[in-house]
Amino acid sequence: MSSANRQRFFELWGEIDDLSSATEVLEWDQETYMPRKGLPGRGKVMATLAGLRHDKLCAPELRTLAEDLAADSVEGSAGLAQGREAIRQIDRAVKVPTALTREIAELESLSLAAWSEARKTSSFPIYQPLLERMVELKRQEAACVASAGSAYDGLLDDYEPGAKEAELIPLFADLRAALVPILQTAQSRAPVDESAVQGAFPEAAQRALGQRAAAAFGFRFDAGRLDLSTHPFCTGFNRGDVRMTWRFEEGDFRPALYGILHETGHGLYEQGLPEVWARTPLGAPVSLGIHESQSRLWENLVGRSKGFWKWALPLLHEHLPGTSKVTVDGIWKALHTVKPSLIRVEADEATYNLHVAIRFDIERRLFAGNLEVSQLPEAWDDAYEELLGIRAERVAEGVLQDIHWALGSFGYFPTYTLGTLASCQLFEAATEQLGDLEGQFGQGEFAPLLRWLRQEVHQHGRFYSAGELIERTTGKPLGAEAFLKYVRRNVEEAYPV
Amino acid sequence: MSSANRQRFFELWGEIDDLSSATEVLEWDQETYMPRKGLPGRGKVMATLAGLRHDKLCAPELRTLAEDLAADSVEGSAGLAQGREAIRQIDRAVKVPTALTREIAELESLSLAAWSEARKTSSFPIYQPLLERMVELKRQEAACVASAGSAYDGLLDDYEPGAKEAELIPLFADLRAALVPILQTAQSRAPVDESAVQGAFPEAAQRALGQRAAAAFGFRFDAGRLDLSTHPFCTGFNRGDVRMTWRFEEGDFRPALYGILHETGHGLYEQGLPEVWARTPLGAPVSLGIHESQSRLWENLVGRSKGFWKWALPLLHEHLPGTSKVTVDGIWKALHTVKPSLIRVEADEATYNLHVAIRFDIERRLFAGNLEVSQLPEAWDDAYEELLGIRAERVAEGVLQDIHWALGSFGYFPTYTLGTLASCQLFEAATEQLGDLEGQFGQGEFAPLLRWLRQEVHQHGRFYSAGELIERTTGKPLGAEAFLKYVRRNVEEAYPV
Numbered sequence: 005m006s007s008a009n010r011q012r013f014f015e016l017w018g019e020i021d022d023l024s025s026a027t028e029v030l031e032w033d034q035e036t037y038m039p040r041k042g043l044p045g046r047g048k049v050m051a052t053l054a055g056l057r058h059d060k061l062c063a064p065e066l067r068t069l070a071e072d073l074a075a076d077s078v079e080g081s082a083g084l085a086q087g088r089e090a091i092r093q094i095d096r097a098v099k100v101p102t103a104l105t106r107e108i109a110e111l112e113s114l115s116l117a118a119w120s121e122a123r124k125t126s127s128f129p130i131y132q133p134l135l136e137r138m139v140e141l142k143r144q145e146a147a148c149v150a151s152a153g154s155a156y157d158g159l160l161d162d163y164e165p166g167a168k169e170a171e172l173i174p175l176f177a178d179l180r181a182a183l184v185p186i187l188q189t190a191q192s193r194a195p196v197d198e199s200a201v202q203g204a205f206p207e208a209a210q211r212a213l214g215q216r217a218a219a220a221f222g223f224r225f226d227a228g229r230l231d232l233s234t235h236p237f238c239t240g241f242n243r244g245d246v247r248m249t250w251r252f253e254e255g256d257f258r259p260a261l262y263g264i265l266h267e268t269g270h271g272l273y274e275q276g277l278p279e280v281w282a283r284t285p286l287g288a289p290v291s292l293g294i295h296e297s298q299s300r301l302w303e304n305l306v307g308r309s310k311g312f313w314k315w316a317l318p319l320l321h322e323h324l325p326g327t328s329k330v331t332v333d334g335i336w337k338a339l340h341t342v343k344p345s346l347i348r349v350e351a352d353e354a355t356y357n358l359h360v361a362i363r364f365d366i367e368r369r370l371f372a373g374n375l376e377v378s379q380l381p382e383a384w385d386d387a388y389e390e391l392l393g394i395r396a397e398r399v400a401e402g403v404l405q406d407i408h409w410a411l412g413s414f415g416y417f418p419t420y421t422l423g424t425l426a427s428c429q430l431f432e433a434a435t436e437q438l439g440d441l442e443g444q445f446g447q448g449e450f451a452p453l454l455r456w457l458r459q460e461v462h463q464h465g466r467f468y469s470a471g472e473l474i475e476r477t478t479g480k481p482l483g484a485e486a487f488l489k490y491v492r493r494n495v496e497e498a499y500p501v
Numbered sequence: 502m503s504s505a506n507r508q509r510f511f512e513l514w515g516e517i518d519d520l521s522s523a524t525e526v527l528e529w530d531q532e533t534y535m536p537r538k539g540l541p542g543r544g545k546v547m548a549t550l551a552g553l554r555h556d557k558l559c560a561p562e563l564r565t566l567a568e569d570l571a572a573d574s575v576e577g578s579a580g581l582a583q584g585r586e587a588i589r590q591i592d593r594a595v596k597v598p599t600a601l602t603r604e605i606a607e608l609e610s611l612s613l614a615a616w617s618e619a620r621k622t623s624s625f626p627i628y629q630p631l632l633e634r635m636v637e638l639k640r641q642e643a644a645c646v647a648s649a650g651s652a653y654d655g656l657l658d659d660y661e662p663g664a665k666e667a668e669l670i671p672l673f674a675d676l677r678a679a680l681v682p683i684l685q686t687a688q689s690r691a692p693v694d695e696s697a698v699q700g701a702f703p704e705a706a707q708r709a710l711g712q713r714a715a716a717a718f719g720f721r722f723d724a725g726r727l728d729l730s731t732h733p734f735c736t737g738f739n740r741g742d743v744r745m746t747w748r749f750e751e752g753d754f755r756p757a758l759y760g761i762l763h764e765t766g767h768g769l770y771e772q773g774l775p776e777v778w779a780r781t782p783l784g785a786p787v788s789l790g791i792h793e794s795q796s797r798l799w800e801n802l803v804g805r806s807k808g809f810w811k812w813a814l815p816l817l818h819e820h821l822p823g824t825s826k827v828t829v830d831g832i833w834k835a836l837h838t839v840k841p842s843l844i845r846v847e848a849d850e851a852t853y854n855l856h857v858a859i860r861f862d863i864e865r866r867l868f869a870g871n872l873e874v875s876q877l878p879e880a881w882d883d884a885y886e887e888l889l890g891i892r893a894e895r896v897a898e899g900v901l902q903d904i905h906w907a908l909g910s911f912g913y914f915p916t917y918t919l920g921t922l923a924s925c926q927l928f929e930a931a932t933e934q935l936g937d938l939e940g941q942f943g944q945g946e947f948a949p950l951l952r953w954l955r956q957e958v959h960q961h962g963r964f965y966s967a968g969e970l971i972e973r974t975t976g977k978p979l980g981a982e983a984f985l986k987y988v989r990r991n992v993e994e995a996y997p998v
Contacts, residue, residue, distance in 0.1 A: 042742025052519035245539025
């Protein structure tokens with residue numbers, strides 16, 4: 005491949021990446037600062053950007069250049085990986101008509117607004133027609149991209165390359181079988197006192213506390229931000245500009261602090277991506293599952309540990325003065341309650357994956373054609389009753405709680421569980437190699453862990469697949485073992501016999 | 502023209518408009534919330550969006566469709582105006598190579614950062630190489646677009662279609678000749694007491710006051726926002742999403758309040774653009790001069806009037822308690838001081854156009870090749886000394902004070918003067934037709950004036966040229982008469998013999 009062709013390939017890809025970045029800035033803006041009436045106009049802009057990006061990705065010249073790059077590169081080289089990753093994305097994109105891509109992008113803005121309003125007023129009907137249209141369009145997309153596998157596989161693959169419905173089914177079945185008894189154990193014992201995390205905590209103080217911890221973990225605020233939004237998220241436009249969002253409850257510091265620590269994990273990954281591969285196929289995170297492994301590792305394995313709280317307790321006392329009598333042990337217990345709840349993002353670590361299992365099951369039925377949008381609220385509530393024994397009184401706390409479907413993100417939820425499992429497996433490997441991590445956290449030393457993650461995960465961009473990355477770092481394929489061991493140990497300690 | 506072709510034309514133009522909107526969101530973000538390290542990546546995105554927009558504008562298909570639209574439309578119709586306006590923009594764009602457009606866009610982000618840093622540290626050398634490159638690129642652009650007129654005409658035209666250097670020269674000469682004696686008059690008399698606008702005013706209180714006034718003028722905050730930035734500006738992505746920015750000084754409420762009222766004038770224009778022409782050639786503001794006429798009308802003719810203050814005084818007392826002894830007359834005088842000053846945006850109404858005259862003169866010399874970037878600081882200070890009798894001690898208060906050149910905006914400043922003249926001429930016409938405007942303002946009635954501006958200016962988008970619009974609304978071509986009458990009357994009242 006001539007160096008001019010090589011340059012041309014990276015120039016074309018750079019433009020595609022720039023269009024993604026621009027879209028991400030507009031999405032961030034839409035969920036943080038955009039005024040309500042800006043929505044219809046924004047939808048059109050989103051459609052145009054999505055259409056342009058799609059056309060550029062499908063240009064025959066790009067695929068030829070990507071093939072040449074792969075063909076002219078030696079096994080194991082970055083060039084080969086660049087070419088292959090480009091071809092993978094191109095081959096998925098060319099199956100979807102540009103018009104469909106545009107229509108989905110425009111519908112996202114409109115249905116996001118309808119969902120937001122519906123959630124506020126707890127009224128499904130005002131959102132239902134938009135969700136129906138979205139499901140219709142995503143079914144079309146799934147039909148375009150599905151090859152050998154199920155229609156749902158085509159959607160999964162967009163978030164977790166290579167993931168298969170058929171492999172997730174037994175995984176979730178095993179998790180259900182293991183987690184329901186853990187929940188029953190906790191329910192059979194004396195409830196945990198949660199008062200250590202409750203009080204009256206002003207917004208600014210909660211924000212300051214979260215920012216201190218995020219900075220201590222290594223998040224660079226000169227290359228990032230933290231803003232309020234309804235649904236916390238993290239998005240990286242480039243490694244110098246990574247935006248996290250948060251929300252807070254005045255009466256309980258967990259939603260704010262653990263939301264921020266979670267997004268910090270995502271943010272550290274984005275800030276640690278390889279600069280040398282910026283604006284190239286390999287310069288992106290591996291998959292949403294691996295992304296989530298980073299967020300849940302910092303949120304849970306680090307942020308809920310006794311070591312962390314040994315270090316953080318003086319900060320807590322400084323920023324939230326009402327907590328002066330609170331102890332590490334009291335907080336630790338409140339952070340490890342296990343009980344049925346309606347809201348996924350507030351669920352404890354043991355029941356969290358049951359919330360995901362419910363969504364996985366509903367999405368599968370939706371895309372197998374066994375469930376319609378009009379039946380969703382009841383199907384949702386029935387599933388919660390069956391698995392967790394509780395039923396939402398308001399649809400806002402049922403099927404309307406998550407933002408994902410409004411954004412057309414079907415097949416996204418399973419990555420939360422994959423990430424949770426990966427976080428425990430990675431942390432186990434880190435502990436083996438770095439020694440007493442909790443002891444380090446107690447001294448405010450988070451840098452060794454971050455360095456390890458930079459080296460094992462962040463710096464590789466998309467060079468390895470998710471499966472390869474986990475296996476080379478932890479020595480075994482992704483499984484539920486480390487996670488279940490961790491959860492069982494915690495529940496026994498938080499709920500002694 | 503077939504209805505399919507008509508639809509195709511508006512579809513293509515809509516995409517061009519969407520790319521402008523996306524760029525504007527990214528610019529707004531860059532000046533309000535983007536972290537420092539996000540800049541290099543953002544520059545690349547800006548270059549890609551500018552290049553794509555430029556390519557779309559230069560596509561031969563678009564020009565053919567625009568010609569067909571114009572040819573098939575009757576005289577005086579919107580179709581004809583749409584076609585003509587599209588052709589005007591296309592014909593300008595095709596003269597500029599895409600690579601140059603991209604390079605300027607990328608340089609804007611980088612030079613904005615260098616300017617910002619240089620201004621903070623008052624050091625010209627760290628910005629000089631970027632400004633040199635920008636001037637070089639803009640000279641190339643000017644050479645591309647200049648036809649019969651001067652190179653500078655090519656730049657002017659981008660902001661004020663049809664404006665000519667040769668016509669602005671005598672205009673500024675006349676203004677100098679009229680304004681210098683007014684300044685001398687004020688300087689020869691007893692200075693005005695400005696204590697009425699001074700105190701210790703917290704950010705939140707100043708913001709609340711500004712927002713109350715903006716809302717009273719008619720700015721819709723569900724279709725807009727107000728955020729902090731170094732250099733206040735207003736940008737409209739669509740009529741449902743208009744963003745203003747502001748800054749404040751704790752010791753003086755003028756910079757914040759009059760900054761907000763100024764941007765509110767821009768914002769009202771953006772919110773009043775014709776919805777039916779959204780994403781079409783006619784759906785935009787006429788010119789920057791007309792845009793500025795709206796901002797200066799609301800800022801000065803309304804916001805500095807005694808009528809306004811009769812209504813606003815209780816609000817001032819409510820939000821800024823330190824002002825409880827302040828009177829309408831005291832404020833009015835402080836708002837009508839006339840004196841030499843270094844900073845354009847803080848200049849009084851009489852000397853403001855002298856600041857613009859200095860910039861116009863310097864830009865002309867820069868683009869005639871009679872001045873180099875390295876000579877700018879001294880040329881600037883000399884001009885201030887000659888015209889206003891003062892010299893900046895720090896370059897931050899001299900040539901580095903304005904953001905415009907960092908953004909490649911040469912030929913922009915003259916629109917401030919055109920807008921100022923137009924604001925007075927429009928207000929005179931409004932007064933003739935609406936009667937006692939000051940009396941209405943005193944009752945908090947700003948809606949009749951806004952309705953009049955909507956009808957005479959906003960609703961027409963780009964249907965009329967700036968010259969046509971002024972003439973049909975005020976009955977005469979744009980001139981300095983109304984402005985000079987207004988300024989002379991104020992100076993006589995503020996500085997009695």
